[in-house]
Amino acid sequence: MSRAALNQWIAGLLDSGAAPGTARIRQLAVRRFASWLTAGGEIHTDPFPGVKAPRVEPPLVEPLTDDELRALIGTCAVSESDAAAGDTLHHRRDEAIIRLMFETAIRSGELIDLQLDDLDLITRLITIRRGKGGRGRIVPIGQATTEALLRYLDGRVRHPLAHTPDLWLGNRGKQFGREGLMRSLRRRAQRAGVDGFRPHRLRHTAAHRWLAAGGSESGLMAIAGWTRTDMLVRYTRARASERAAEEARRLNLGAI
Numbered sequence: 476m477s478r479a480a481l482n483q484w485i486a487g488l489l490d491s492g493a494a495p496g497t498a499r500i501r502q503l504a505v506r507r508f509a510s511w512l513t514a515g516g517e518i519h520t521d522p523f524p525g526v527k528a529p530r531v532e533p534p535l536v537e538p539l540t541d542d543e544l545r546a547l548i549g550t551c552a553v554s555e556s557d558a559a560a561g562d563t564l565h566h567r568r569d570e571a572i573i574r575l576m577f578e579t580a581i582r583s584g585e586l587i588d589l590q591l592d593d594l595d596l597i598t599r600l601i602t603i604r605r606g607k608g609g610r611g612r613i614v615p616i617g618q619a620t621t622e623a624l625l626r627y628l629d630g631r632v633r634h635p636l637a638h639t640p641d642l643w644l645g646n647r648g649k650q651f652g653r654e655g656l657m658r659s660l661r662r663r664a665q666r667a668g669v670d671g672f673r674p675h676r677l678r679h680t681a682a683h684r685w686l687a688a689g690g691s692e693s694g695l696m697a698i699a700g701w702t703r704t705d706m707l708v709r710y711t712r713a714r715a716s717e718r719a720a721e722e723a724r725r726l727n728l729g730a731i
Contacts, residue, residue, distance in 0.1 A: 476512075476522045481505060485529060495531045502528055535713045538683035539577070539669065539676055546667035547573050564630040565646050569659050571623040572643070573677070575601075579614045580681035580699040580710075582607065583674050587653050589642040596621050606700045614698055682710040687718050 481502065488498045506523045513521045539547075551570035553563045575581060585603050593602045599621050604611045616624075631637055635648035645651035657674060664672035678699070685695045696707055711718075 499528045536679045537713050538680040543669045550663045550666045567627040571627040574620040574623045576677035577680045578620050580678045590640045683714050
């Protein structure tokens with residue numbers, strides 16, 4: 476239980492390929508264990524005062540391209556055989572989900588928690604009542620997302636659980652939760668040929684698209700439910716140079 480031994484162990488973890496986040500968590504566990512031993516009188520003094528955790532740099536997450544988004548939505552097209560079999564609801568649901576996620580930067584948990592009463596499709600506003608940290612917010616949606624939601628709701632009325640308040644319903648008369656969301660979106664990504672897909676990339680994509688279209692940082696923070704600017708930087712830094720270059724071309728400050 477020495478500082479040198481702890482540092483050597485952490486260095487060995489990193490050298491063997493462990494993720495920095497893993498090394499950080501394990502180092503913190505040892506330090507808390509040492510504090511517990513000290514408090515219980517098992518050791519005389521804490522051997523790790525002032526020891527800092529390994530620096531963890533969040534990985535860059537590339538937003539999806541417009542072509543990849545179109546490919547994802549393309550997998551939701553209803554075929555003639557689907558229509559004939561009456562098997563259209565999951566296609567309509569998934570398209571509405573994909574559009575909602577890449578337009579509004581809604582979190583997966585927030586999306587799953589949505590209920591029918593949270594939608595106001597006349598004013599094109601969605602109320603997120605249980606956001607991260609218990610904070611709610613209202614997010615606007617555009618015409619394409621509104622129409623996708625209307626198509627889904629039109630088919631939803633024939634679902635065995637149509638009387639329930641949850642907005643999203645699963646296949647074959649089942650409910651639709653976080654696991655169902657993950658499976659559905661990953662299946663879409665595989666069919667669309669989108670490599671390295673995780674549902675959270677849609678949130679990164681929404682943030683990038685907002686800024687690339689000229690949206691303000693304060694507006695993005697309000698829409699995404701962020702209260703700290705470091706979160707904005709984390710979610711948008713993958714294409715920050717690209718957006719800055721485009722902005723510089725529009726400003727054309729060299730012209731006098």
